[in-house]
Amino acid sequence: MKTEVIVISLLVGAANYLFRYLPLRLSSARQQQPGLKRGKTALLLDSIGIASICALLVVSSAPVVMREPDKLLPTLVGFAALSLCFYRSKSIIFSTLVGALLFGVTLKILMIFS
Numbered sequence: 001m002k003t004e005v006i007v008i009s010l011l012v013g014a015a016n017y018l019f020r021y022l023p024l025r026l027s028s029a030r031q032q033q034p035g036l037k038r039g040k041t042a043l044l045l046d047s048i049g050i051a052s053i054c055a056l057l058v059v060s061s062a063p064v065v066m067r068e069p070d071k072l073l074p075t076l077v078g079f080a081a082l083s084l085c086f087y088r089s090k091s092i093i094f095s096t097l098v099g100a101l102l103f104g105v106t107l108k109i110l111m112i113f114s
Helices: 003-025 027-031 040-067 069-089 092-113
Strands: none
Touching (some): 003 040, 040 069, 040 092, 069 092
16 A cells, blocks of 8 residues: 555544544533533534545645645645634634635745746
8 A cells, every 4th residue: 555545544534533522622611601502412513514624625635735745835724724714713614715715825826926
């Protein structure tokens, strides 16, 4: 088996695990907010959307980044935007659109300046 396949599998598995584990781990901080009464099941279900999007991002972008290393920065910018927007808004749709937009803008800027 190729090393790239193993690395991609480990990255996707780690991203999925963290996006499902961290909301449950950090739920005690969220439970202290007044008016927010959600159980662990709701937090787990909420985290599945972002975990799926991040897993798709890693799986679809890893081969491209391996072939063309100059696309690493736009991919990281898109991933960071996706994560930060989801953390702030809790909307997977909005986060995905912002991540894709910033990926495209970063890629275009790098193409202009190179």
